[in-house]
Amino acid sequence: MTMAAWPYHNxxxxxxxxxxxxxLLAAWQQGDLASEASFWRAPDWSxxxxxxxxxACLVHDWGHDGSPVASSPTLEALACARLDVCWTNWTAAPAERWHGAGQVIRQVVLATQASAVHALHDQYSPRSDAHQRPQTVPMQHWLSLLMTEADVGASLLPHAGLWLTQCVQQEWHLWAAEMPLARAMPVTDLVALRRRFLTHVRLSSFCARRIGLQHLLQQGLAFP
Structure with missing residues (x-):
């Protein structure tokens, strides 16, 4: 099955x-606000x-097979490998220039793995030990934060959340060949699945707050 056929990863x-x-990039380019810079500072716009x-956003789910199960290598690692193979067909840039860019993209894409998201955001979430917070986020970490926020942003929208939850649920069953696409989960179960998803969402950048993602998350947790 091609990626275009999956209900969610398409x-x-x-x-x-x-x-x-x-x-998120537009918010970054506008610059951090003093009231939002009390924990750490974003790197300068680039x-x-x-x-x-x-x-990284374009390729992060390249070749996704609908699987909800962690594998080795991960689907994200395979997406990075596909990009490496195809890069020479897309650009005339010297290999050494791609090496540095490819390393950044790889870290950003791998940050979307479920096992990596919480560890990344925990480094930059507000804590009581303010003196131990990093002063400036390293660029690769900053781009990874924005990547993981962009990856889930659409699912925070109240008019799309339940639909996308259903798409994910259908995709899992298609992957496991457990039921036909037409069979739908009861609404109460979809709501429970969506709430479970929302409790695991992490938003840490001032950009996510500025464009309203944090507000949407709080709304969703209050009224899923």
């Missing part, structure tokens, strides 16, 4: 992720790094 998800990342984030 071209629409890539479009959503790219759109959210563009909004058009080149913004471009790397967009490329």
């Amino acid at each position: 071209a629409a998800h890539i479009q959503d992720t790219l759109l959210l990342s563009a909004h 058009a080149c790094d913004a471009g790397l984030l967009l490329l």
